[in-house]
Amino acid sequence: MQVFKFGGASVKDANGVKNVASVLQKVGYKNTLIVVSAMGKTTNALEVVINNYFNNKKELHSAIQEVKKYHNAILLDLFDDEKHPSFKKTAALFDELRSFLEVNKSPDYSFVYDQVIGYGELVSTVIISEYFDFIGIKNDWVDAREHIKTDNYYRRGNVNWEDTQNLITKNFNKSVLNITQGFIGSDTNNFTTTLGREGSDYTAAIYAYCLNADSVTIWKDVPGVLNADPRYFENAQLLNKISYREAIELAFYGASVIHPKTLQPLQQKEIPLYVKSFLNPEAPGTMVGKELVIEPNIPCFIVKKDQVLISLSSLDFSYIVEENISEIFSLLHTYKMKVDVIQNSAISFSVCVDNIYNNLDKLLLHLKAKFKVTCHEHVSLYTIRHYNENAINQLEKGKTILLKQLTEGTVQMVTT
Ligand code: ADP
Ligand code: ASP
Numbered sequence: 282m283q284v285f286k287f288g289g290a291s292v293k294d295a296n297g298v299k300n301v302a303s304v305l306q307k308v309g310y311k312n313t314l315i316v317v318s319a320m321g322k323t324t325n326a327l328e329v330v331i332n333n334y335f336n337n338k339k340e341l342h343s344a345i346q347e348v349k350k351y352h353n354a355i356l357l358d359l360f361d362d363e364k365h366p367s368f369k370k371t372a373a374l375f376d377e378l379r380s381f382l383e384v385n386k387s388p389d390y391s392f393v394y395d396q397v398i399g400y401g402e403l404v405s406t407v408i409i410s411e412y413f414d415f416i417g418i419k420n421d422w423v424d425a426r427e428h429i430k431t432d433n434y435y436r437r438g439n440v441n442w443e444d445t446q447n448l449i450t451k452n453f454n455k456s457v458l459n460i461t462q463g464f465i466g467s468d469t470n471n472f473t474t475t476l477g478r479e480g481s482d483y484t485a486a487i488y489a490y491c492l493n494a495d496s497v498t499i500w501k502d503v504p505g506v507l508n509a510d511p512r513y514f515e516n517a518q519l520l521n522k523i524s525y526r527e528a529i530e531l532a533f534y535g536a537s538v539i540h541p542k543t544l545q546p547l548q549q550k551e552i553p554l555y556v557k558s559f560l561n562p563e564a565p566g567t568m569v570g571k572e573l574v575i576e577p578n579i580p581c582f583i584v585k586k587d588q589v590l591i592s593l594s595s596l597d598f599s600y601i602v603e604e605n606i607s608e609i610f611s612l613l614h615t616y617k618m619k620v621d622v623i624q625n626s627a628i629s630f631s632v633c634v635d636n637i638y639n640n641l642d643k644l645l646l647h648l649k650a651k652f653k654v655t656c657h658e659h660v661s662l663y664t665i666r667h668y669n670e671n672a673i674n675q676l677e678k679g680k681t682i683l684l685k686q687l688t689e690g691t692v693q694m695v696t697t
């Protein structure tokens with residue numbers, strides 16, 4: 282078995298969908314499972330729907346219509362004829378979404394979020410499955426929620442591996458081309474859950490693990506894993522081979538090309554991961570595998586924008602000791618701050634965090650009661666793996682460095 286994952290960028294319009302078909306025709310699709318994300322920026326658009334449901338009811342209907350219109354335009358491009366059954370099938374999904382919102386009584390934002398957000402993936406896979414049938418690529422549409430079981434930690438479900446493995450072993454037909462959704466699963470009450478934003482790569486890895494697949498390929502709008510994000514760095518170079526360990530480190534520091542949770546299940550079963558371009562499917566891309574030495578061995582640059590640097594010193598110039606640090610960490614945990622880097626000296630403590638859940642003000646209020654606090658918002662965190670002098674100089678040029686930390690193999694800098 283091979284598992285392919287196509288992300289939102291690959292199916293953002295009708296040409297994208299046609300291109301997915303052409304990728305399959307070029308590279309072959311025997312014994313293949315295809316995991317697909319929501320089309321283009323649909324997930325963001327559904328986040329607006331959810332937000333309107335809670336905070337701006339009068340714009341709720343129009344926000345749903347917008348998502349529907351976008352998909353209808355793609356359907357028209359693909360099928361020409363509005364009588365094609367795919368129109369009815371997608372319309373039925375939007376009706377289902379509306380009725381859920383009408384009858385829902387739960388005030389739990391995260392629960393409602395997960396019941397709504399997955400329609401992006403449901404609609405995209407219905408469209409792709411129908412289009413493949415239309416052009417003669419026979420396939421089975423599979424509901425990932427019938428396989429992937431999680432707890433009810435909505436918006437970031439934790440996989441129940443035992444149940445998931447059992448369901449996939451029992452109910453997965455390996456002899457056909459299967460098309461399923463990334464990102465979604467279900468809890469023990471069969472409510473929809475999600476694996477966290479950008480989680481479709483992880484879905485591919487979960488299936489690959491449970492199916493003992495031979496490989497996973499994630500198809501991207503870049504030639505593979507590069508030594509830097511081409512949106513922010515000129516002359517980014519393709520990495521031909523990297524180890525699981527290297528990929529885990531790159532994802533951990535923020536290289537958004539692979540979802541961080543994807544690597545672990547693959548590494549456990551030594552299933553190779555390929556990252557390839559959907560625009561150039563026959564090119565080799567990047568291979569991620571066991572004990573591969575990074576090739577070429579060049580510095581890798583990672584940037585995380587819009588981070589927050591908080592620096593604390595004691596109000597009376599006393600030392601910052603273990604007790605204070607433990608208190609600071611407990612607050613960071615309470616407010617779900619993702620900690621990127623820490624640095625401490627005798628009387629000061631600095632921490633760079635990702636304010637994912639918008640809790641900064643609340644955190645600062647607590648900290649100010651105990652410490653002298655300075656806070657820089659909207660700073661960038663740069664990480665260089667396999668750094669050398671030249672790479673550091675290149676990065677530092679023209680920037681104000683607020684914090685710098687060197688460890689073996691990795692340097693991190695926080696800049697304004
Ligand atoms: P998907 O369509 O699968 O969701 P993403 O947009 O999430 O794809 O990921 C692809 C993007 O990741 C690329 O367009 C690129 O801008 C970004 N990216 C960040 N770091 C890297 C890197 N090291 N190598 C390649 N791409 C990177
Ligand atoms: N559609 C989801 C998101 O945009 C999952 C994914 O694309 O991986 O986060």
Ligand code: MG
Nearest residue numbers: 288289290479
């Ligand atoms: Mg993505």
